Amino acid sequence: MEWKQLLSAERSRGTSGKMRVNRSTDLRSEFEKDYHRIIGSASFRRLQDKTQVFPLDKSDFIRTRLTHSLEVSSFGKSLGQNIGENILAYKRDPDFTPRMKEDICNILQCAGLIHDIGNPPFGHFGETAIREWFEKHLSELRFKGRPVAEALTPQMREDFYNFEGNAQALRLVTKLHYLVDEHGMNLTYALLNTIVKYPVPSTGIDKSSGNIKDKKMGYYYADEEIFEAVRQATGAEGCRHPLTFILEAADDIAYKTADIEDAFIKGFLSYYQLRNELEELQKKCGFGENEDKFNALEKLETLYERGKMRGEQSPEEYAVKNWIVKVQGFLISCATFGFTSNYEQIMKGTYCNDLFHGTFGEKLMDLLGDMAYRYVFTSPQIYKMEVTESVIINFLMDKFMAAAVKYDNPEEKLDSIDKRMISFVSDNYKSCYHSHSRGRSETEKLYLRLLLITDYICGMTDSYAKRLYQELKAIF
Incomplete structure (x- = not known):
């Protein structure tokens, strides 16, 4: 590459990607224009x-x-x-x-x-809920007397199972x-x-x-x-495009460090629990013994002592928040090394791992992810929230998907509820469906109608999905 x-x-x-030869005062590159569009x-x-x-x-x-x-x-x-x-x-x-x-x-x-x-x-649980809905219910929907799962091609079907x-x-x-x-x-x-x-x-x-x-x-x-x-x-x-590796590393740094900070603020993880986890990591991996490495435990303890010397009301909070910033800087260095040291493989398309693989930051990244899972994602509080979210997603999928199978299908008649459900779907998304379904086979149209509903539900915000569920369930 x-x-x-x-x-x-x-x-x-309609563009070749080249700057137009004119007297335009817009000197932005095409990629800078992308930024403003987004x-x-x-x-x-x-x-x-x-x-x-x-x-x-x-x-x-x-x-x-x-x-x-x-x-x-x-x-x-x-x-x-x-x-x-x-x-x-x-x-x-x-x-x-x-x-x-x-x-x-x-x-x-x-x-x-x-x-x-x-x-x-x-969040990611919303993806899981949608995937599981298709696994359970795609065969229950009927299209021309057949289960929808059988009417679709293998790739169409797998698209929904792997949403x-x-x-x-x-x-x-x-x-x-x-x-x-x-x-x-x-x-x-x-x-x-x-x-x-x-x-x-x-x-x-x-x-x-x-x-x-x-x-x-x-x-x-x-x-x-x-x-x-x-x-x-x-x-x-x-x-993979080489920049995809960099984007993924940026995503990993952002969410793995943020999850720890958010968990601390919400009371899922204490300073002392974080300290003990880092101590265990150092015992297992010798983490921090080499001066070229980032001693995560020593950094946290030093920041805690500094917080006490400064008279901070919560030296624990001072330490954790500032430690997160230090860790982010270290992980940026690790990802930079991961890309540049594997540059030839990445450019040939033969590199198979993420950018932290084999770097000093790999074990720390693994620990951050593992802590978030143990202290936050498997906690009763989060589980209760996810059960609630599942109820909302399942109800919306039930109602909208049943209507979508009949929509734009001359052999099916929408009942009064189906008509109303389809009317709720964004006109923007319905226009997109009609544009891309023109001239398609009945199977392709069916597939696009199912996508129309996932498009609509994915476009919902958390509060809108909750509010729509409450309104349709007459919960006031």
Whole structure:
């Protein structure tokens, strides 16, 4: 893969990606224009009312999808600066230019903003609830006397069984943001390829391959055409785009450190529990014995003592919050090293791991994720919230999917409730459905109608999904 092609500024709608030769005073690059398209979109604004970890939380401190996305955007740009400068300084690629470094930073900044834009309400559990609904109920829906699961092709069926927020993000920005036409936000192909973490269809998932790119699906059958156009334009050829590794590292840094900070603030994790966990890590791994390593335990203890000397009301809070900042800086260095030390493999498309693999930060990242799971995600409080969310998602899926099978189907008649359910669906999404279903087979139309409902539900914020459920259940 070559950077000149990887950084393709081509778009779906009528542009070669080259600057127009005129007297325009707009001196922004194509990737800087992407940034403004994203910031001004309703889909991006909705992230302010979508869960990151704590569903329907009323605290103004706890992170939302919006604040998380801003953090990922910031980390992504920082990593782009580090890595771009390293490529230039060590002449890793004679064709790599300072302008390319600038483009990388802008692309990663944009990618951070939209990497979670397709996620449904209620965080990752919302994805799980939707997947499980399809596993349980897709065969119960009937189309022309047959179970819907049998009427669909294998890839269509697997798309629903493996429903994925990452694939939904590509769909949303390329089709569902129906502002001008069917091309969505019409973002550059380099940016679109960067957010495709898994460049395989639902039928290509292979969790046993050992290659990180095969873990989940990256695009729906409905969006295969745009994926192929992006792949060919950027020259990725079925491999991960190099910037995807950087985006994923930025995401990992953001959520793994934020989960610990949020858990501390919410009282799930204490300073002393964090200290004990780090102590155990050091005993197991010798973590911090080498002066080149980041001594996480020593940093935390030093910050705690500094907090006491400063007379902080809570030296524990002072220590944890400042420790998070130190850890983030360390992990940025680790991810930079992970990319630059595996540069040739990444550019050949043969690198199979994340950027923390084999670095000093790998064990710390593993611990942060494990702590979040043990102290937060498996806690009774979170489990109760997730059960509530499941009830909401299941009810909405039941009602809307039953109507969707009959919608735009001359052989079926919508009853009074079905008509009302379809009327609730965004006119924007229905316009998108009619645009893309024109001339399609009955099977494809059925598939697109099911996607119409997942599109609509994924576009809901947490509070809207809850409010709609309460209104439809007559809970006042």
